[in-house]
Amino acid sequence: MTTQPVLIAGQWREADATGTFVAENPALKESLPEVYPVSSWTDCEAALDAASSAAEQLRRTPADRVAAFLENYAARIEARAPELVETAHLETALPKSPRLADVELPRTAGQLRQAAAAAREGSWCMATIDTGAGIRSYLAPIGPVCVFGPNNFPFAFNGVSGGDFAAAIAAGNPVIAKAHSSHPSTSRIFAEEAQNSADAEGLPPGTVQLIYRLSHADGERLVADRRIAATGYTGSRAAGLKLKQAADRAGKPIYVELSSINPVVVLPGALRERADQLSEEFAGSCLMGVGQFCTNAGLLLFLAGKETDALIDSLVTRFETAPVGTLLSGGVARSLAENVGKLEAAGAQRLTAGKSAGGAGHCFANTLLRVAAKEFLNHPQALQTEAFGNATLLVVAADADQLEQVVDCLEGNLTGCIYSDTGGSDDALYERIASRLRPRVGRLLNDKMPTGVAVSPAMHHGGPFPATGHPGFTAVGIPASLQRFAMLQCYDNVRPHRLPLALQDKNPGGAMWRLVDGAWTQNDLT
């Protein structure tokens, strides 16, 4: 059995491997045939050197060419869509349609094209010019970026095709992608097309590199290496915190998306007004994709009352009768069981029957748990354990004060949502809850489950720690996501012909918005 090569310095080459691994088909619990290498530090060294060299060349590459690369790559992804969908389905058990073929793949190609448009247009770099003082500054490429993708979006967050990749490249940086070990073949196909696109557009070798797996120690060494400028990571909190600690020590920016239980507060007027609709909406959102979304609602909060009891009964029925989906991996199934166990140990009561029955392959019964707010307040940390998958904890508060106290205990989350009635009877309580929830979440929603994350310039996919490592940055939403992979560069008294294009008197392309002497303009300087 041949071990798959890694992509380093523009070449597919034999890894310097310390071992091998195979992916598993989670629906069949069977190993997949391809054998992938666990790379040694030697592979990292080679990738780091190639990335340094690529970064230098990319700094001199016009944004147009980077944009053309992203667009070429998007088209190649679409051309190999059937193979990507089939492969990702085998590796993740995510449904081919609509999920992989009709939602995630178009989103992935769309993100790459949006990133290309942002690179070409240029406003993302916040060019700022003070003509009186002779000072000009902008956000410039930061240098080689390391991207660690998660298990749950094999296309749209993949280290070599997803949002962090698109943002880092569009900002003008090379990427060293660390594939997620659960979908190496999907990652390989992406990397093949990324390299073909880089070749076609003449980008330097080392612009896109792929390593499948590393020891944890080498991962920590990688993000702290002097040749790495920044890292993007989406995944488990434990692994992410180790990488963050290593990068922080070295003074390297690292953008980690770690965990989120996405609280949803249901105010009593909303329940009185539209309980049936809410029950359907909550169950649908909580079980969509077997609950394996960063923005899956893991915590629903209610005020005690007969409408709440009725809604909960209805949710229990829906959870028990809904089909049980296949989880992404045995690891996800094990963690889910373990974390549901932690919630129970902390006082949550399981409302749904069955433990792990009903589905194909790696699975876990659709699970609802319930705990009184009073109990939640006794164990606020344990009861905020993220049970990634198809499990949701319901918290029932005796009164509004208790509800407030629960919200006051919440850790940082990506999202928070409040459902209220349309007539205004919930408005006073809404204000009390919203003022407490708002600083704890990146995205606040009304009357809408948080699962969908639109790729919009106004989107924020981020939030206070421990949802992410810094509440000022978003992983989704172009152009803001590009700014994570940039450094602020100022030019003071620098001679005009030595300025980067974006800061010259003439507005290159003419579309870029620049802040000139205090006002945004697309004009040339006169």
Added chain:
Amino acid sequence: MTTQPVLIAGQWREADATGTFVAENPALKESLPEVYPVSSWTDCEAALDAASSAAEQLRRTPADRVAAFLENYAARIEARAPELVETAHLETALPKSPRLADVELPRTAGQLRQAAAAAREGSWCMATIDTGAGIRSYLAPIGPVCVFGPNNFPFAFNGVSGGDFAAAIAAGNPVIAKAHSSHPSTSRIFAEEAQNSADAEGLPPGTVQLIYRLSHADGERLVADRRIAATGYTGSRAAGLKLKQAADRAGKPIYVELSSINPVVVLPGALRERADQLSEEFAGSCLMGVGQFCTNAGLLLFLAGKETDALIDSLVTRFETAPVGTLLSGGVARSLAENVGKLEAAGAQRLTAGKSAGGAGHCFANTLLRVAAKEFLNHPQALQTEAFGNATLLVVAADADQLEQVVDCLEGNLTGCIYSDTGGSDDALYERIASRLRPRVGRLLNDKMPTGVAVSPAMHHGGPFPATGHPGFTAVGIPASLQRFAMLQCYDNVRPHRLPLALQDKNPGGAMWRLVDGAWTQNDLT
């Protein structure tokens, strides 16, 4: 002797002190009379609770009122200018005029007014609206901010009056200021006027708080506390790294300005063209303020040659004949001696005579050191030791390749500068050096010493680690400096009347630039 009270929750009150300290007049090496408390954690607890409460109230306070506070405060500072100048002069030995009275005080008041204007105008918050998707986001106040000011700017970087303070307040946050122990009375006067201004404008108690001194352990606990949202720190690398580690672990943004030797590369054509002018410029800049600036040039790089030798001879004469200024404190004098010793131990040769003679009070002889680039490359870390004060290391490279190698070894710095001739003979070498220097510094200058830091929207006072902790943020330059103290908040499907003013259809004030459906505009939504 009464111990001075601390400012907590809007009241000047007796500290819960674990000890006391006094400041020293560095020119006389004599203790100053006022006795200041070292606060216990009990004081921090009280300040944290008051700051939390103030943050909640400030979120509901119109930006106009925050702006009025800053302007009121600026006027009060000007009204007490003579007392501030006298006090700071006693505590720091910085000259009353022009430095304190005519440069730093107007700059401080000006920064507060610029911050007020930015708060009132509102564009800093990057309001972004996607009407189609129903999503709106902006940079919102992050919450209570801790500011640790440095020793070298008792006004303009003071924790309770300087750039970080102005930025944090203008962004809508309360500030807990930790005074620098070397100028407590200066800090006290500022805090008195800040509190008077807060009272006058009806800002909540706890908007501005002042603690004079803490144990290191309590400082680390403070920046990591759940009630603190972010920290600004300017000071020594060792203390800053400890705070950074504590904040990083807790997932709290911390903006640290740690150290910088601000390399200046002098190309041979510039020397041939204007050696006399350069000699005067270099000596003047290196010795200004006794070299106690974050952007003081600590490293001058040359190519070997007779013009270089002549310039160095001329610099030695200037350094030896220039008056020796008084340093900020005995601590600065001791560190300077120690760090010059480290440079010598690593192979640098001292060119100037005398060790610590010639000045009044705490002082150190104006010092030039020289090392060959070859030697520098053997001990690149030790030879980048920051000798904060009136000492500069000259590095002489045998050829352009060696010069490049030295630049390749440089750590992250706030600034980097290249002098070249006006005729173009240096242009090829400029390109080689600039491409290497550019990613290592926040601000690149041509033909100008880096000492001055204009308060311009295009300014960048920051740079890659270890100059600061993140290369994307600036401590000087409004409005960008405000963005450090903000969190990105997104509103998804939120009902119009519940949106913050900045995101409502009507542009509040009408002056704010907002990114609406991809284009910057000051218009209302229609």
